[in-house]
Amino acid sequence: QEAAKYGKKVMVLDFVTPTPxxxxxxxxxxxxxxxxxxxxxxxxxxxxxQALQDSRKFGWQFRExxxxxxxTMTESVQNYIGSLNxxxxxxxxxxxxxxxxxxxxxxxxxxxxxxxxxxxEKLYTAERFLIATGERPRYLDIPGDKxxxxxxxxxxxxxxxxxxxxxxxxxxxxLECAGFLAxxxxxxxxxxxxxxxxxxxQDIANKIGEYMEEHGINFIRQFVPIKVEQIEKGTPGRxxxxxxxxxxxxxxxxxxNTVLLAIGRDACTRKIGLDKVGVKINEKTGKIPVNDEExxxxxxxxxxxxxxxxxxxxxxxxxxxxxxxxxxxxxGATSKCDYANVPTTVFTPLEYGACGYSExxxxxxxxxxxxxxxxxxxxxxxxxxxxxxxxxxxxKIICNIQDNERVIGFHVLGPNAGEVTQGFAAAMKCGLxxxxxxxxxxxxxxxxxx
Amino acid sequence: xxxxxxxxxxxxxxxxxxxxxEAAKFGRKVAVLDYVEPSPxxxxxxxxxxxxxxxxxxxxxxxxxxxxxSAIKDAQHYGWNIAQPVHHTWSVxxxxxQNYVKSLNWGHRVQLQDKKVKYFNMKGSFSDPHxxxxxxxAGKETIVTAENIxxxxxxxxxxxxxxxxxxxxxxxxDDLFWLKESPGKTPxxxxxxxxxxxxxxxxxxxxxxxxxxxLECAGFLTxxxxxTTVxxxxxxxxxxxQQMASLVxxxxxxxxxxxxxxxxxxxxxxxESNRLQVTWKNTxxxxxxxxxxxxxxxxxxxxxxxxxxxxxTVGVKTNSETGKIIVDASExxxxxxxxxxxxxxxxxxxxxxxxxxxxxxxxxxxxxQSSELMDYDNVPTTVFTPLEYGCVGLSEEAAVxxxxxxxxxxxxxxxxxxxxxxxxxxxxxxxxxxxxxxxxxxxxLGLHFIGPNAGEVIQGFALxxxxxxxxxxxxxxxxxxxxxxxxITKLHITKGSGLDATVTGC
Numbered sequence: 041q042e043a044a045k046y047g048k049k050v051m052v053l054d055f056v057t058p059t060p061x062x063x064x065x066x067x068x069x070x071x072x073x074x075x076x077x078x079x080x081x082x083x084x085x086x087x088x089x090q091a092l093q094d095s096r097k098f099g100w101q102f103r104e105x106x107x108x109x110x111x112t113m114t115e116s117v118q119n120y121i122g123s124l125n126x127x128x129x130x131x132x133x134x135x136x137x138x139x140x141x142x143x144x145x146x147x148x149x150x151x152x153x154x155x156x157x158x159x160x161e162k163l164y165t166a167e168r169f170l171i172a173t174g175e176r177p178r179y180l181d182i183p184g185d186k187x188x189x190x191x192x193x194x195x196x197x198x199x200x201x202x203x204x205x206x207x208x209x210x211x212x213x214x215l216e217c218a219g220f221l222a223x224x225x226x227x228x229x230x231x232x233x234x235x236x237x238x239x240x241x242q243d244i245a246n247k248i249g250e251y252m253e254e255h256g257i258n259f260i261r262q263f264v265p266i267k268v269e270q271i272e273k274g275t276p277g278r279x280x281x282x283x284x285x286x287x288x289x290x291x292x293x294x295x296x297n298t299v300l301l302a303i304g305r306d307a308c309t310r311k312i313g314l315d316k317v318g319v320k321i322n323e324k325t326g327k328i329p330v331n332d333e334e335x336x337x338x339x340x341x342x343x344x345x346x347x348x349x350x351x352x353x354x355x356x357x358x359x360x361x362x363x364x365x366x367x368x369x370x371x372g373a374t375s376k377c378d379y380a381n382v383p384t385t386v387f388t389p390l391e392y393g394a395c396g397y398s399e400x401x402x403x404x405x406x407x408x409x410x411x412x413x414x415x416x417x418x419x420x421x422x423x424x425x426x427x428x429x430x431x432x433x434x435x436k437i438i439c440n441i442q443d444n445e446r447v448i449g450f451h452v453l454g455p456n457a458g459e460v461t462q463g464f465a466a467a468m469k470c471g472l473x474x475x476x477x478x479x480x481x482x483x484x485x486x487x488x489x490x
Numbered sequence: 491x492x493x494x495x496x497x498x499x500x501x502x503x504x505x506x507x508x509x510x511x512e513a514a515k516f517g518r519k520v521a522v523l524d525y526v527e528p529s530p531x532x533x534x535x536x537x538x539x540x541x542x543x544x545x546x547x548x549x550x551x552x553x554x555x556x557x558x559x560s561a562i563k564d565a566q567h568y569g570w571n572i573a574q575p576v577h578h579t580w581s582v583x584x585x586x587x588q589n590y591v592k593s594l595n596w597g598h599r600v601q602l603q604d605k606k607v608k609y610f611n612m613k614g615s616f617s618d619p620h621x622x623x624x625x626x627x628a629g630k631e632t633i634v635t636a637e638n639i640x641x642x643x644x645x646x647x648x649x650x651x652x653x654x655x656x657x658x659x660x661x662x663x664d665d666l667f668w669l670k671e672s673p674g675k676t677p678x679x680x681x682x683x684x685x686x687x688x689x690x691x692x693x694x695x696x697x698x699x700x701x702x703x704x705l706e707c708a709g710f711l712t713x714x715x716x717x718t719t720v721x722x723x724x725x726x727x728x729x730x731x732q733q734m735a736s737l738v739x740x741x742x743x744x745x746x747x748x749x750x751x752x753x754x755x756x757x758x759x760x761x762e763s764n765r766l767q768v769t770w771k772n773t774x775x776x777x778x779x780x781x782x783x784x785x786x787x788x789x790x791x792x793x794x795x796x797x798x799x800x801x802x803t804v805g806v807k808t809n810s811e812t813g814k815i816i817v818d819a820s821e822x823x824x825x826x827x828x829x830x831x832x833x834x835x836x837x838x839x840x841x842x843x844x845x846x847x848x849x850x851x852x853x854x855x856x857x858x859q860s861s862e863l864m865d866y867d868n869v870p871t872t873v874f875t876p877l878e879y880g881c882v883g884l885s886e887e888a889a890v891x892x893x894x895x896x897x898x899x900x901x902x903x904x905x906x907x908x909x910x911x912x913x914x915x916x917x918x919x920x921x922x923x924x925x926x927x928x929x930x931x932x933x934x935l936g937l938h939f940i941g942p943n944a945g946e947v948i949q950g951f952a953l954x955x956x957x958x959x960x961x962x963x964x965x966x967x968x969x970x971x972x973x974x975x976x977x978i979t980k981l982h983i984t985k986g987s988g989l990d991a992t993v994t995g996c
Contacts, residue, residue: 071971076971076972077908077972080908080909080972081568081908081909081911081912084568084908084909084912085565085568085569085570088561088564088565088568088570089565089570091558091561091562091565092561092562092565092570092572094558095555095558095559095561095562097582097586098551098554098555098558098582098583098586099555099578099579099580099581099582099583099584099586099714100555100558100559100562100576100577100578100579101576101577101578101579101582102562102572102573102574102575102576102577103572103573105573106570106571106572107570107571108569108570108571109569109570109571110569111569112567112568112569113568113569113912114569116567116568116569116912117912120911120912127994131994224569354968354971355971356968356969356970356971356976357968360968375966378966378968381967382968383967383968383970384970385970385973393970421547421550421551421554422550422551422554424551424590425551425554425586425587425590456943456946458970458972458973458975458976459943459946459947459973459974459975460946460947460949460950461950461970461975462947462950462951462967462969462970462973462975462976462978462979463947463948463949463950463951463952463953463954463975463978464949464950464953465950465967465968465970466950466951466954466959466963466964466967466978466979467950467951467953467954467956467957467959469954469959469963469964469966469967470954470957470958470959470960470963471957472953472954472957476953476956476957477953479865479956480868480870480952480953480956481841481843481844481847481869481870481952482843482870482949483843483870483871483872483880483945483948483949483952
């Protein structure tokens with residue numbers, strides 16, 4: 041859309057290879073269809089379930105039994121996504137961007153072959169190319185995984201309630217999904233191979249896990265599934281999962297209605313003909329290394345988003361990188377995307393917002409003696425009346441003593457963590473120090489003032 | 491003789507307690523006098539001041555109760571099956587809130603004890619610059635002397651004394667949070683056709699203090715199902731950005747609060763059915779109307795609590811118009827060794843966090859060899875109306891006045907919170923704007939946000955503004971997705987351009 045603003049002739053090829061279970065979706069990519077958007081809406085549904093319980097303590101009265109209807113929620117969410125898909129198509133049309141629902145792959149220099157659903161092939165040439173194919177969920181490569189398990193690609197449009205669910209993985213996708221499924225009243229178990237939220241501050245990751253366990257989610261740690269069998273067909277059916285310990289030979293079995301795999305995502309770079317034009321990829325991860333102007337080793341081919349090596353996999357980052365790239369190419373701008381201090385939020389039942397260094401990476405980079413960690417538990421005012429946990433919410437900032445106690449890491453665990461973290465991220469961009477933080481007046485009573 | 495205490499504080503509210511606890515850290519001998527004169531309706535409360543007992547805390551909790559009412563409606567769109575009817579019981583909420591407040595009163599007493607601060611439940615007045623006369627409820631007198639004295643007695647709601655029946659029949663925020671029964675009464679059985687059974691009228695007349703309490707109260711009263719009317723003589727939220735103020739009231743109107751604009755009451759009487767009859771004049775239409783309500787709540791501003799302090803005896807100067815105590819940048823009054831913090835001081839925002847910060851810094855300067863003065867610039871605040879409004883820095887009007895309209899740029903956007911989509915909620919008033927200087931670095935002068943969790947959104951940005959944040963710096967900040975706050979980092983349409991400021995998809 042940005043390129044079209046500069047009067048350039050632009051084409052977008054978008055194609056969704058159906059999931060092993062046959063699921064597909066419209067224009068907009070992961071975030072809109074099977075990521076941020078449906079995730080946050082279902083998380084909201086779970087939060088509202090909690091709100092219903094709280095509301096009784098605040099004087100609201102209604103019948104004790106409250107049940108959740110999966111189909112009502114999923115239909116509403118899918119309708120909203122449909123409106124976004126439509127919105128994008130209209131936006132592209134209005135901006136004179138040509139859109140083709142076809143699978144693109146390079147066949148030679150400056151040339152791409154587009155194959156649509158019906159197998160019809162067309163060739164296109166362009167002066168420049170941008171690869172933004174993103175990723176798809178990884179499978180376990182064990183018997184029964186593709187036949188019987190689902191992934192996040194299937195969950196948000198599942199046409200039946202998943203029932204008793206086993207979530208395999210400890211990524212934020214795994215924990216967020218486990219979180220809202222439990223919040224909707226389902227029996228949820230999470231099977232974790234080693235640690236939770238690898239790459240995130242581990243102190244906080246453990247607090248998140250603890251909170252989830254205290255609120256009814258079962259964790260099976262240090263096991264990996266080795267086989268999935270179908271006991272009975274159905275919507276949902278019944279599945280048997282056999283798992284092996286990572287620390288010995290112990291084997292366990294469990295029965296579930298649904299098995300959700302959330303063990304990671306793989307870049308969609310292996311089957312788009314990159315070898316034909318000489319674009320180098322990391323053979324192990326499939327990701328594409330780029331320079332600080334998002335350019336690959338082939339000068340006229342660029343890349344943005346989840347497929348980039350060593351960059352965070354986040355929607356707003358991809359958007360910003362894409363926009364700035366185009367402004368540099370066609371509007372004479374020089375701004376590069378700033379990948380430092382990118383804030384993020386994990387929407388687990390107890391939300392986690394973060395910006396900058398985790399405690400571990402700060403210690404690693406600066407040395408334990410050179411950093412100071414300020415921290416505090418807090419009790420959101422809104423949790424007092426309904427007597428919810430009074431020592432679970434937590435905030436910490438990490439400061440670099442040698443640089444005027446500059447704030448280099450911000451972490452908050454509590455409600456509305458995203459809203460809280462956003463402004464702090466802006467402040468960190470302005471070089472926030474501990475002194476400036478101390479001298480800023482808090483808004484009362486909100487969580488962020490802590 | 492030698493003074494008994496190093497520091498004596500009159501007033502155990504946000505400012506007073508913060509100052510006392512900080513001073514105690516330096517090993518000083520500190521005492522606090524706190525006393526609550528009952529309201530005309532007889533309401534009183536414990537240690538902690540306005541915020542804890544009749545301000546921020548109960549207000550936010552009742553606001554939360556109202557928000558939960560909306561959440562119940564939303565939940566049904568998200569698949570939760572809730573059997574109708576759903577109704578709200580005031581006494582359950584009030585008791586829960588009051589119990590929590592009492593736990594805070596208790597907590598403060600324990601903290602003072604732990605920090606070895608002496609607490610007197612007495613009403614204090616000056617005998618001389620170092621001597622305070624304390625009087626208990628029973629009339630017992632105690633004389634206390636101190637090297638330094640801090641006045642932190644705050645304020646109390648005003649009554650419109652020129653309106654007949656105002657004092658006798660009306661309540662204020664002092665009473666609202668402590669009502670044991672709903673401000674709306676049980677309907678009489680033989681009027682089954684009356685759909686709105688509970689009616690409350692809130693009158694606000696703007697005097698520049700903190701009139702937002704009234705809108706906040708009207709907001710949550712509407713949210714819990716009471717038929718609420720707000721009568722106002724002129725503009726709402728005086729002192730705040732007026733564009734934002736009208737969006738806030740617009741939302742309240744669509745939310746169900748009735749507004750009687752450009753009206754003022756002339757008398758309040760009791761009717762035979764034991765309801766209250768209010769007569770008012772409409773300044774535009776020049777008509778006079780009478781209607782009945784269950785409760786009338788006055789929100790016509792707050793008056794500083796200085797009358798019984800005997801300030802004239804010691805020469806502490808007050809502002810002749812407002813009655814507030816005049817202080818300099820170090821919180822000192824016109825009399826050496828006598829200071830003042832919080833709502834009682836002239837020219838300061840009437841906010842708990844500023845009182846706390848000022849109190850702490852004062853103690854640090856008196857006893858901790860610090861010279862740091864309180865910075866009252868860029869204090870963020872939030873109005874907890876049904877659709878919340880958070881802001882920091884200058885309003886658009888103030889910026890224009892200060893710098894000239896040619897020298898400022900206003901970026902703005904109408905947005906829709908993701909959670910409103912499935913809930914089918916109207917987001918017409920969800921709006922944000924950033925007021926910046928136009929010249930080179932485009933420093934941010936003010937940020938205004940209307941939407942859910944406005945306080946949480948604004949807090950971090952207030953920090954940024956404290957660091958001198960500029961528009962380009964904010965634009966370099968990556969957004970967190972999906973949140974409402976991220977829209978601030980994406981602001982790019984200016985008011986000047988005249989373009990449609992509605993946020994479309996990514």
